[in-house]
Amino acid sequence: MNPEYAEAWNNKGIILKELKKYKKALKCYNKALEINSELIEAWNNKGTILQELGKYEEALECYNKALEINPKSIETLTYKGITLSKIGKYKKALKCFDKALKIDPKNKLLHKTKAALHKKLKNQEKA
Known part of the structure; x- marks a missing residue:
């Protein structure tokens, strides 16, 4: 995996989320957003994890960032x-x-x- 490829980090996060490894998935989404802060899918995916963890306000912040982009x-x-x-x-x-x-x-x-x-x-x- 190319460490500078945001989509790959996002995809890794999706897999980890499916395995219910939420903290590791969050790290992947954060890495993806560090590389490309315009990656809406990573903002959405990060938001869904935060929502599942009961961090609703943080999830809403992610969705608001995504809506600023699109x-x-x-x-x-x-x-x-x-x-x-x-x-x-x-x-x-x-x-x-x-x-x-x-x-x-x-x-x-x-x-x-x-x-x-x-x-x-x-x-x-x-x-």
């Missing part, structure tokens, strides 16, 4: 929306899903996710 990344908007919903910020999560749906209005998974979120929001407002 504000129309459906994948990033989806990850950000999911993370926001996990911490109870349903209205902000809905905004992320709405932005993603403006880009890909036929995305069935986004529509289902948004509908489930509306239901959670209604239940929260009733409490």
